[in-house]
Amino acid sequence: GKKPGETISRGHKNYELMLNLQLGIRHSVGRPAPATSLDLKAAAFDPKEKIWTRFPTEGSKYTPPHQSCEFKWKDYCPVVFRALRKLFKVDPADYMISICGNGALRELSSPGKSGSFFYLTEDDRYMIKTMKKSEVKVFIRMLFAYYNHVRSFENTLVIKYYGLHCVKLTGPIQRKVRFIIMGNLLRSEYTIHRRFDLKGSSLGRITDKSESEIDSTTILKDLDLNFIFKLEKAWFEEFCWQIDRDCEFLEQERTMDYSLLVGIHFKEISANGEFVPCRRRSSSGNYENESTPPDMEEHFLDPKRWGTIKLGANMPAKVERTIRKPKSVFHLVGEQTGECYEVIMFFGIIDILQDYDITKRLEHAYKSIQYDPTSISAVDPKQYSKRFRDFIFKVFCEDT
Ligand code: ATP
Ligand code: CA
Ligand code: CA
Incomplete structure (x- = not known):
């Protein structure tokens, strides 16, 4: 059947934001990193543990040239999320293809009352939700406990989170958009009625x-x-x-x-x-x-x-x-x-x-x-x- 949501194609008001998100994820996930251990040091959970990357349109030593607007990209606690993805058995290449592959994301007409926006990946595997600053704060505060919880209980029903990021538009309109990437709970070969x-x-x-x-x-x-x-x-x-x-x-x-x-x-x-x-x-x-x-x-x-x-x-x-x-x-x-x-x-x-x-x-x-x-x-x-x-x-x- 027809997939829910509106495909974000060129001309959509959030088209550039989607490109930024995809460029950012490709950068974060594709970056070479030491082998991921599930035993993390306390420092990995430090709220100061974040990486800012500048994405100029002409490209830089670390980033490719791109068609979107110039922006900055922030990865919160990247080591922890890398470990979470490993714990949840997500292959980095598959993850990148789901989010940054050829398919466009689809924007769902806001399902909640909070004003957050929701995006679905082409393959329906992942849901991306914009976050309030306060929600990011709460998550960073509970990240250590969250990590231990999902690690201790394989059958936990608590939603799986795979990444937390921020896009800062540096052009004439300065604005920050924070995203969380989570699993789509209702993705299935069966129609959900x-x-x-x-x-x-x-x-x-x-x-x-x-x-x-x-x-x-x-x-x-x-x-x-x-x-x-x-x-x-x-x-x-x-x-x-x-x-x-x-x-x-x-x-x-x-x-x-x-x-x-x-x-x-x-x-x-x-x-x-x-x-x-x-x-x-x-x-x-x-x-x-x-x-x-x-x-x-x-x-x-x-x-x-x-x-x-x-x-x-x-x-x-x-x-x-x-x-x-x-x-x-x-x-x-x-x-x-x-x-x-x-x-x-x-x-x-x-x-x-x-x-x-x-x-x-x-x-x-x-x-x-x-x-x-x-x-x-x-x-x-x-x-x-x-x-x-x-x-x-x-x-x-x-x-x-
Ligand atoms: P509010 O605070 O008003 O409840 P919100 O903007 O925080 O809304 P959520 O409660 O996170 O939004 O989600 C709204 C709806 O989106 C849910 O009721 C559910 O139908 C759908 N949804 C959210 N997260 C997921 C998920 N991980 N998998 C599948 N569907 C989801
Ligand atoms: Ca809710
Ligand atoms: Ca909410």
Whole structure:
């Protein structure tokens, strides 16, 4: 099908910025460097550990001539990110091809409210997000802990970050653009039919789209959730354990406002585009239509496929439809209907770089006047993590 986003070609307002980013990445990743060790010295995490490179249009001893505007490029903690890429098993040449290859990047029409811009690489593997200065600060502050966390927990659901950079336009318009490069959690050979961004808070956590407008590109939120997710026993246990570790980490780093991004691929779809349940409770309370679609069995039985399943990616699962009681908006989880669907799930924790700073404290204070304080997204990190987990453990359960 058609890929989402607008391709950034010549004439696009961010065309030069994209070229700068690609030139910068090629420079950072392609630069000869000593063999990367995963045991890093403390100095590698020093916030002063950054490299500025000038990219004059005519080229320099270190940089090629180029068609874009003159700019400066900053690499934050390059040694750490090199190690992260190695840890995440990213081959430097492949990484460069994904981001700087012939394909152009695509700009997504800003999916979040924060004003960040998002870009997708041609091959959908990587997502590039512009960062606020405060988010960069938070990330640098937590980089050491982040590194240790992702190194200790292979199955962590926390988003993988591969690089942090800054482009400074030195022409008549001086401006700095900071970028983070992360994995695209919902990249898959399967079509993602529904996506949910879940926080466990209720205030404003609903899409502004009407029922008929909702499609595979809509970012649905907590109050739109009309499913519970059922994982196979061993996976469910691993999932709960890992969510606890990941939340402990985020709480310790005093961040909040993160969410669990969930993508669902439905295995069986009717000719008119409706999801076909594999199991349904009849009015007598018995189950009917209990069957496993044939290709699902293949998925379960094919050992080659099992090898590609990681916690949160390619996971065979079931979802059960729920019905939300009208008006009870504070009930984040609806009533179960017994109607189940075979799905493939994808999920991970994103947007982890917001700390509980003065603006979030103020947001909490003024919204508390009008609304139930527990419904507001902005709460202190400890409360945030507790509410997030309570919610996640309600909507995920063991498939029995
Ligand atoms: P806000 O602060 O208002 O929540 P934001 O600008 O910080 O927004 P994010 O929450 O990071 O934006 O992302 C917005 C949306 O973009 C997510 O709900 C998700 O649909 C998509 N998205 C973000 N990061 C990823 C990722 N790594 N992989 C796939 N999709 C992503
Ligand atoms: Ca977010
Ligand atoms: Ca955010």
